[in-house]
């Protein structure tokens with residue numbers, strides 16, 4: 001993910017009217033081979049295997065931290081203590097208590113959690129349909145992220161497949177913040193959780209694996225004075241899917257759905273004489289304007305750059321009405337759902353959430 005960030009900055013000139021110009025000046029990675037890749041990136045003055053050396057550099061204002069989940073707490077806290085701002089990768093701590101500690105340490109620093117999929121024009125259009133009230137009374141929400149990354153039993157056991165390094169929450173730590181960012185921002189905070197969790201292969205080349213691979217989490221949320229069922233799906237064993245993020249909201253007057261399977265397409269339903277969904281090709285209508293023509297289709301590197309644009313614009317006070325990156329409080333709220341999901345699955349019961357911090 002560090003290389004993806006470098007790639008976003010390297011073509012920053014594609015964005016129009018941005019108030020900020022990031023410069024990648026320093027990179028830390030324990031792995032010399034990973035570090036060596038950044039020698040090809042112009043402007044990087046410091047390459048180090050010791051992240052503390054990077055944090056000591058006065059040239060560094062913002063740190064993007066993308067490391068295994070067991071290192072989030074130590075490294076994010078060190079970033080904040082060094083006085084730098086932080087874009088921390090999800091899940092923002094290996095568990096709820098780590099996320100709470102990171103959030104508490106943010107102080108006056110500008111801190112956000114990475115989540116790029118809402119920057120697809122189709123995701124933005126679904127958000128707009130909801131915010132404008134065009135769907136009527138909301139009947140149902142489905143948000144999810146499907147991979148098939150763990151279907152292949154020959155794939156090696158790496159840190160993402162072990163609870164000690166990925167977290168006991170497993171796939172929820174991997175994909176859950178992506179799934180919950182939009183619902184939480186729209187005010188749909190689960191008040192009860194019932195979860196079904198499944199494990200993947202216990203043995204892989206390179207060792208044992210013990211993480212949850214698939215999670216289906218049924219929740220109740222409140223919206224417009226009504227109770228709404230919201231289903232969250234996070235799967236690393238979803239046959240046929242490579243990196244499918246989706247959001248569907250159905251209401252009494254209309255529906256809206258977007259999936260990265262069709263990256264430029266918005267599906268909309270309007271109540272009428274016939275039961276009909278309509279398809280709109282949205283093209284390149286990203287929140288931050290770019291040189292790319294409106295007819296073209298956006299992809300993963302584009303939305304990552306949009307997320308960076310949102311992070312840096314909000315930090316500079318010029319986000320305006322545009323959609324902001326996930327806040328520390330949202331990362332903590334997501335972790336509360338994951339912790340409740342673990343308990344729900346373990347006890348095979350519905351967990352009623354206490355929102356003591358509201």
Ligand SMILES: NC(=O)c1ccc[n+]([C@@H]2O[C@H](COP(=O)([O-])OP(=O)(O)OC[C@H]3O[C@@H](n4cnc5c(N)ncnc54)[C@H](O)[C@@H]3O)[C@@H](O)[C@H]2O)c1
Nearest residue numbers: 001002028029030031034051066067068069089090091114
């Ligand atoms: N936003 C997204 O779409 C997205 C996608 C994939 C991963 N992620 C997140 O990014 C983070 C990293 O995932 P990844 O897929 O890039 O993992 P990765 O294993 O490819 O990379 C992690 C890097 O961290 C380095 N590292 C480990 N310990 C370190 C230390 N003490 N100091 C400095 N570097 C150290 C490793 O050498 C490795 O190069 C995770 O939090 C993951 O959830 C986000």
